[in-house]
Amino acid sequence: GQQVMQIPQYQHVQEGEDFTTYCNSSTTLSNIQWYKQRPGGHPVFLIQLVKSGEVKKQKRLTFQFGEAKKNSSLHITATQTTDVGTYFCAGPGNQAGTALIFGKGTTLSVSS
Amino acid sequence: EPEVTQTPSHQVTQMGQEVILRCVPISNHLYFYWYRQILGQKVEFLVSFYNNEISEKSEIFDDQFSVERPDGSNFTLKIRSTKLEDSAMYFCASSEGRSGVARSPLHFGNGTRLTVT
Numbered sequence: 001g002q003q004v005m006q007i008p009q010y011q012h013v014q015e016g017e018d019f020t021t022y023c024n025s026s027t028t029l030s031n032i033q034w035y036k037q038r039p040g041g042h043p044v045f046l047i048q049l050v051k052s053g054e055v056k057k058q059k060r061l062t063f064q065f066g067e068a069k070k071n072s073s074l075h076i077t078a079t080q081t082t083d084v085g086t087y088f089c090a091g092p093g094n095q096a097g098t099a100l101i102f103g104k105g106t107t108l109s110v111s112s
Numbered sequence: 113e114p115e116v117t118q119t120p121s122h123q124v125t126q127m128g129q130e131v132i133l134r135c136v137p138i139s140n141h142l143y144f145y146w147y148r149q150i151l152g153q154k155v156e157f158l159v160s161f162y163n164n165e166i167s168e169k170s171e172i173f174d175d176q177f178s179v180e181r182p183d184g185s186n187f188t189l190k191i192r193s194t195k196l197e198d199s200a201m202y203f204c205a206s207s208e209g210r211s212g213v214a215r216s217p218l219h220f221g222n223g224t225r226l227t228v229t
Contacts, residue, residue: 031215042203043155045217098160098167
């Protein structure tokens, strides 16, 4: 089945610095979703990308879906301590399935 | 805002015992899921459930696991004979599924932390 690879596994930044996490799939994805999990919390849906080359923004967060629909990225501009957590990308397990398969996540820590 | 609720928040059990984890999905959602997360690791898909039957399951979801929707609101995960390696956080999730199931955001509960001793 499909797997999504995420890098880096961990990232530490100083408050105000930018942060990017990357998600790659060996197969074309019909869509990709991003989730955030705060320490001790549960995954919370952030956004979904469907179209090739799509770019979506949520305040300081910018999400991109690659032209080939095999990769995606999440970029945070000027990180804040509230951005701390693990960011997961997730894609369909297969074309006809119902499973959403999560990447291993990138854990972001921010120091002030 | 409606939310997925899970009980208990923490369950401690002895190896070999049966446990039942309970979830109440969001009422108008059609698809229900169980995921597990071993401490600090990835969120692993276990099973999806639709129209009162299993839609898809992973390799992890072997014969010791079962799911049930015993009434109109609850969705349960049963582990028949727990093993030490079953210790993890178990998340229930639900989705509307109306725009295509794999395109519907998952709404997660707060999880049940299962500790097998």
